[in-house]
Amino acid sequence: MTLETRRWLWTSCAALLLALGTACDGGDDAPPDDACGEPLYAGEATDEAWRTFVDAKSRPDDSSQAVTLVSPAPGQTYSAADAPPTWRWTSPLASRLPSREPVTPADVPPSRTPARGMLAWLGNLLLPSAEAHLPPVTGDFYWVQVTVPGRQCPVELLTSNMEWQLDAATWDVLRAAADQDLRVQVTSAYLVQNRLREGPYRLASPHTIRVEVAR
Known part of the structure; x- marks a missing residue:
């Protein structure tokens, strides 16, 4: 040829x-009209699952079946010298059987x-x-967003896991905002074939945490 x-x-x-x-x-x-771009992904989370969450952002807030954020606890303080922490939660959605x-x-x-x-x-x-x-996904998913003062976009993760082991790069972003209040919000939903079937549910009050510089 x-x-x-x-x-x-x-x-x-x-x-x-x-x-x-x-x-x-x-x-x-x-792509969704979201100037902050996509979050980090973990577990079985995909960009199409994230777009489902983004499309549901305008729905009224509902905390009736929101996660219980075990860690970080409200008001928890970390040292900037600490290793990246692991955050964990429980959720009523985790007991749902696949549709x-x-x-x-x-x-x-x-x-x-x-x-x-x-x-x-x-x-x-x-x-x-x-x-x-x-492939389209089915199951419970969690969108974790950390609001950082002075930063236009939150630090975000979408995951199907019940925990977030923060990576070094993410931890560096949070440590850079030392001695300021950071807010951790978790939005949860149950999807079937990428489509919203339950939720989204959000914490009624985000957890406020702080990273302090060792003195």
Whole structure:
């Protein structure tokens, strides 16, 4: 196959890919209007699960089945010399059994529909290194947000685990705000195939913590 032929094939496929994207997408895959970007992920959490949380931010606050944040405790103080801590919580949602409801077309995210499948196939043909969509997730998920004074965006984690072992980089961000009040909020929800089925639930009062410089 000559270079000109390969270029013609690539251009034709690219045009088809763009046309399908315009016809089938409808903007569904556009990133949420969130200037802070995505959080850290742990457990089975995915970006599509996070977008479900973001889409539900405008719902009224409900703390009826919020987590019990075991650590950090309200008013807990850390030393800046401490190793990164592990935060833990319990949740009523953790006892839920996976949904046995039949999966309907409405429960399948747009990326899993036949049209999307063809679009993804063409995309992988043209750009084999492109990241594929992760499978939709079902279960209880937790969005932990730490508000740091002087920082526009919170430090965030979305996880399916019942704990957060802070990494060194995250701990450095919190230590940089030493001797100031930090607020820890946890939003929980139960998802079925990436779709919200219970929640979101938020702590009625975020826990306030502080990192102090050793003197």
